[in-house]
Amino acid sequence: MRFLSEINSPADLRQLKVEDLQEVADEVRQFIIDTCARIGGHTGASLGAVELAVAMHYVFDTPHDRLVWDVGHQAYAHKILTGRRDSFHTIKQYGGLSGFLRRDESEYDTFGAGHASTSISAALGMAIARDKQGEDHHVCALIGDSSLAGGMAMEAINQAGHLKSRLIVLLNDNEMSIAPAVGALNRYLNRIKEAQSYQHLKEEIGDALESVPGFGHSLRRAAKHVKDAIAAAVLPGALVNELGFKYIGYVDGHNVPMIVRALEEAKKIDDGPVIVHALTTKGKGFPNPERNYYAYHATGPFDPKTGKAVKTSAAPAPTYTKVFGETLCELMDADDKIVAITAAMPDGTGIDMALERHPERSFDVGIAEQHAVTFAAGMACEGMKPVAAIYSTFLQRGFDQLIHDVCLQDLNVTFGMDRAGIVGADGPTHHGLLDIAYLRGYPNIVLMAPKDEGELRDMMHTAIEHPGPAAIRYPRGNGIGVDISGKPQLIEIGKGEIVREGEDVAIVAYGSMVTPALDAAKSLEADGINATVVNARFVKPLDEALLTEIAETHRLVITVEEAYLAGGFGSAVLELYEHKNLLEGLRVVRMGVPDRIVTHGDAKLLLAKYGLDADGIHEKVKVTLAEIPASKKSLRTRLRAVK
Numbered sequence: 001m002r003f004l005s006e007i008n009s010p011a012d013l014r015q016l017k018v019e020d021l022q023e024v025a026d027e028v029r030q031f032i033i034d035t036c037a038r039i040g041g042h043t044g045a046s047l048g049a050v051e052l053a054v055a056m057h058y059v060f061d062t063p064h065d066r067l068v069w070d071v072g073h074q075a076y077a078h079k080i081l082t083g084r085r086d087s088f089h090t091i092k093q094y095g096g097l098s099g100f101l102r103r104d105e106s107e108y109d110t111f112g113a114g115h116a117s118t119s120i121s122a123a124l125g126m127a128i129a130r131d132k133q134g135e136d137h138h139v140c141a142l143i144g145d146s147s148l149a150g151g152m153a154m155e156a157i158n159q160a161g162h163l164k165s166r167l168i169v170l171l172n173d174n175e176m177s178i179a180p181a182v183g184a185l186n187r188y189l190n191r192i193k194e195a196q197s198y199q200h201l202k203e204e205i206g207d208a209l210e211s212v213p214g215f216g217h218s219l220r221r222a223a224k225h226v227k228d229a230i231a232a233a234v235l236p237g238a239l240v241n242e243l244g245f246k247y248i249g250y251v252d253g254h255n256v257p258m259i260v261r262a263l264e265e266a267k268k269i270d271d272g273p274v275i276v277h278a279l280t281t282k283g284k285g286f287p288n289p290e291r292n293y294y295a296y297h298a299t300g301p302f303d304p305k306t307g308k309a310v311k312t313s314a315a316p317a318p319t320y321t322k323v324f325g326e327t328l329c330e331l332m333d334a335d336d337k338i339v340a341i342t343a344a345m346p347d348g349t350g351i352d353m354a355l356e357r358h359p360e361r362s363f364d365v366g367i368a369e370q371h372a373v374t375f376a377a378g379m380a381c382e383g384m385k386p387v388a389a390i391y392s393t394f395l396q397r398g399f400d401q402l403i404h405d406v407c408l409q410d411l412n413v414t415f416g417m418d419r420a421g422i423v424g425a426d427g428p429t430h431h432g433l434l435d436i437a438y439l440r441g442y443p444n445i446v447l448m449a450p451k452d453e454g455e456l457r458d459m460m461h462t463a464i465e466h467p468g469p470a471a472i473r474y475p476r477g478n479g480i481g482v483d484i485s486g487k488p489q490l491i492e493i494g495k496g497e498i499v500r501e502g503e504d505v506a507i508v509a510y511g512s513m514v515t516p517a518l519d520a521a522k523s524l525e526a527d528g529i530n531a532t533v534v535n536a537r538f539v540k541p542l543d544e545a546l547l548t549e550i551a552e553t554h555r556l557v558i559t560v561e562e563a564y565l566a567g568g569f570g571s572a573v574l575e576l577y578e579h580k581n582l583l584e585g586l587r588v589v590r591m592g593v594p595d596r597i598v599t600h601g602d603a604k605l606l607l608a609k610y611g612l613d614a615d616g617i618h619e620k621v622k623v624t625l626a627e628i629p630a631s632k633k634s635l636r637t638r639l640r641a642v643k
Contacts, residue, residue, distance in 0.1 A: 001027045009083050010057035010108075021058060021256040025051045028077045029285045035089055037304035040425075042099060044283040045144075046076035048174050048253075052142065052278060053077035055259035056170070059267070060138055066110045066126050070119035070143040072100030074172065082108035092425035094601025100429055114429020115394065116344075116367045117150025119143045120169055124156055127165045138267060140168040146344060150367045160273045161244025167273040168266045169245070172253065174282040240275055249277025254284055317481035320474045323453040324416055325350020327460050327488060328387060329357045338464060339379055341365065341388040343372045349389035349418050369394050373401035373413075380411035385464050389416040392432025392473060393423075399438065406469045407442040413470075414463040420449070420473035421512055421562035422593075422607055427600025433593055435473055436510075437567030440540055446470040446493055447540040449511025453479030455537075461488035475512045475562065477603070494541035502532035505621050506554040508547070510536045510569040513560040519614035524621060531621065539569045542576055551582040555628055558589045558621060562612055565592040589624050591617065 003020060004027040007013050016024065029050045036043045054077065056067055062082075069075045079097065080088055084106065090096025098105055101113040111122040123141035130137060147153060148171060160167055240247045246269050251262045259278060266274045286307060301310040318326075332338045332354060340354035340362040354362040365372045369390055376386035390398070395417055406413050420432040439447055446466060450456040456474055463470035499514065500521050509517035514535045521531040534550060536543065550557055559570035570590030577583050593610055607613050611620060 001031070003027060004031060004080075004085065007081060008085070010062045010081055013054070013057055013081060014061075016058075018058075018257050018260060021054050021260070022051075025054045025077075025254075025256055026285075028054065028080055031080060031085070031088070032076050033286055033304050035091070037302050039089065039091070039093065040300040040302075041091055042073040042076070043286070045073035047286055048280045048282040048284050049074035049142075049172055050077045050284070051254045051256045051259060052170065052172060052280070053081060055256050055263060056140060056142070057081050058256075059260055059263040060140060063107045063110070065138040065140070066123070067108070068111050068119045068123040068126070068139065068141040069101050069109075069113055070141070070147045071116045072098075072113045074142070074144065075101055075113075078108070079106075082106055092427070092600055094599070094605055098427055098600060099425060100427065112429075114426070115397070116147040117143070117153040119147070120153050120156035120160065123169070124160045124163070124165065124167060127167045128163065131165060138166075138168060140170055140263075140266075142170045142172060145171065145173040146367055151370060157243055157245070164244065164272040166270050168263070169273065169275045170263070171249075171275055171277045172280055173250070173277060174253075174280045244272060246272065246274040247277065248274060250279050251277065253278035253280035317453065317479040318484075319478050320453055320456060320476070321348065321350045321418055323350075323456055323479060323484060324389065324418070324460065324474070325353040327457045328389075328416075329353050331461060331464060331488070332358050332361060335385065335464075336361070337383065338385045338387060339363070339376075341372050341376055341386055343367060343369045343388075343390055343394065345389075345391065345394075348391070349416065351389050369397040370401050373398035374405045376413045377401070377405040377409065377411050380406075380413050381409075385412055385414070387414045387416060387460075387464065389418060391430070392417040392420040392435045393430050396434060396438070402439070402445075402469075403442055407444045410444045410468045412464075412467050414460070414466075415469075415471040416460070417471055417473040419476045421475045422598060422603050422612075423476045424603035424606070425600050428597050431598050432473070433562075433564045433598065435471070436539055436561065436563045436569055437571075439471055440567060440572060442469075444468050445540065446538070447473075448491075448538050449473045449536075451499075451509075451511065451514035451535045451537075452482045454482040454484050455491075457484060457488040458491050462491045462493070465490060466493065473511060480515055491537065494538050494543055496534055496536045496538065496543040496546050498532060498546070499535050500531065500533035502530040503554070504530045505556040505558060505625060506532040506534060506550045507617065507621070508534040508536055508550065508557060508559045508573065510539060510559070510561045512562045513612065516612070516614045517560055517617055520617035520621065523614060523618050527622060529621060529625065536569065539572055542572055544576060544580075547573060547576055548580060548582065551577055551580075551586050555585070556587045556589070556621075556624060558591060558617070558624070560591045560612065560617060562607070563592055564595065565590050566595055568592055587624065587628055589620065591620060 003024045029047055032046055060067060069078060084097060087097055092099040101109040101111065103109055103112050119141040120143060123139045127139040130139065143153060248262050248266055251258050253259065262276050266276050302308060303310065328340055340351050342349050342351035342364050344364060344367045346352040346355055346364050351362060365375060372388055372390065376388045379386045395415065417432065417435055420435060423430050423432065439445060448459050450459050459472050463472055500518060507517045507521060517533050521533050524531050532554065559573050561569040570592060574588055577588060591611060598606060608616060
């Protein structure tokens with residue numbers, strides 16, 4: 001590395017000549033490829049934004065000037081250039097660098113990011129704070145074309161144009177989100193690119209008029225007003241101007257000197273916000289992601305020469321996502337009222353299968369979770385059966401829509417909440433730990449979680465046929481390997497099941513925690529402890545009869561959930577027992593995630609950290625039983641003695 005090894009901060013970068021910056025970008029790109037080949041990461045997006053990162057840190061006096069990144073998928077070059085080169089190999093690893101932006105990680109990470117469409121709002125807030133406090137620095141938000149279509153970004157643009165504060169928005173336009181960009185705004189951006197030919201034509205006409213002897217200058221000046229009127233009518237850039245923004249673009253997002261010039265021009269504009277429109281290629285410099293950008297959005301280890309994934313041992317079972325997608329297609333085959341919806345995550349949620357098999361009844365609405373929920377509600381009003389597959393953490397964005405538009409109207413909308421629980425390397429912004437707590441309070445909704453991939457199929461069928469709203473949470477990763485060849489069956493709403501009979505303790509597990517609970521029960525036998533294991537299935541409604549029986553026949557009940565404890569499944573069980581006056585003489589212990597931010601790292605490691613594996617459950621049972629007086633035998637034991 002000719003330059004990169006000597007760049008320990010943006011200040012070092014700014015000591016270089018402009019003509020050296022392209023080589024810096026090349027070195028950063030290769031560094032990203034080499035590192036991600038070993039450990040995986042958000043490869044494609046970051047490769048596409050290398051030159052943008054180099055140019056921004058060269059033009060702006062960071063961290064005095066504020067750079068605000070959207071999402072964080074594209075920020076690897078930013079991390080490398082801001083003093084984190086030598087620790088970059090730890091990205092997304094437990095105890096290492098975050099894969100996204102974190103204020104507590106670096107002063108250059110001015111705003112935390114993991115979800116889309118936040119950068120312009122945050123940057124505008126920073127710009128207004130700057131102005132109110134009499135400070136003088138630049139604020140630049142970098143946002144992708146698909147994130148720009150998010151409602152929050154458009155709301156921010158609307159206010160920024162109104163306030164006329166000094167703000168720079170750098171638009172990274174690669175025509176891609178995680179999947180192909182959709183919607184009218186994407187078409188608008190494409191028209192801007194097409195309109196450049198008109199701009200060139202305008203210049204050619206002007207030059208021709210100027211060349212007329214004696215009258216050229218006057219003709220060109222007279223024609224200017226006509227040309228501007230035509231431009232306002234036909235050029236897409238006119239919309240940007242109407243919103244109160246100046247427009248610079250488009251520029252080649254992989255030409256560092258060109259980006260530098262554009263940003264320097266943007267810095268000179270002091271009477272309002274400006275958009276710099278840069279065209280980039282996702283996965284730039286690496287042939288495989290350039291041809292298959294979705295596959296390289298987030299990768300595991302791969303061969304840096306061929307781009308092919310490093311082979312790992314075959315998975316024992318299909319992923320929950322795959323089972324969800326295949327089952328949905330199967331159900332759609334049989335019922336033409338079922339429709340599939342996703343918010344810019346077709347492959348990540350399994351909806352890609354429905355888009356291919358039933359394109360007329362499948363919709364990718366882009367990064368617009370709020371719209372996705374209400375869009376589904378509208379369909380349900382007209383007798384359709386919409387299934388919206390949205391990551392647990394992203395469904396948080398539709399909080400009000402879930403209440404106001406779906407639950408209050410008791411509409412038949414099914415929510416598939418993929419990535420529920422601890423997701424691993426993506427960390428705090430992507431862990432799905434809140435859905436139980438925020439959905440429990442909604443009226444009319446049914447909340448369920450399967451113990452395995454077979455039960456997921458049954459729950460999907462059950463939810464779709466249920467006349468009101470229903471949500472199914474399921475984890476990231478592979479199922480446990482059960483037979484899924486049969487047709488999905490209906491499950492009685494609100495009915496759990498006992499999957500193992502015991503007498504000393506009842507472990508009441510929800511969803512993904514049933515398997516480790518069963519494993520813990522088996523290992524407890526060696527300690528002379530006989531455990532009942534309950535597959536709760538539902539948190540709303542609870543199986544009151546089964547839980548009452550468990551309370552009356554056991555001295556200890558332990559609830560286990562892969563979610564935050566506050567307001568979760570265990571809380572629901574405690575509320576039931578309190579309501580039924582069952583807590584006297586009964587010890588109830590809740591196991592789940594405590595009230596703290598869960599870091600990034602291997603999911604198995606994190607689950608073990610919070611005791612949410614077989615060993616952790618085993619230990620909790622042993623310790624708690626030892627605390628209970630031995631005289632308190634279970635009712636089953638007493639009944640057996642009587643007999």
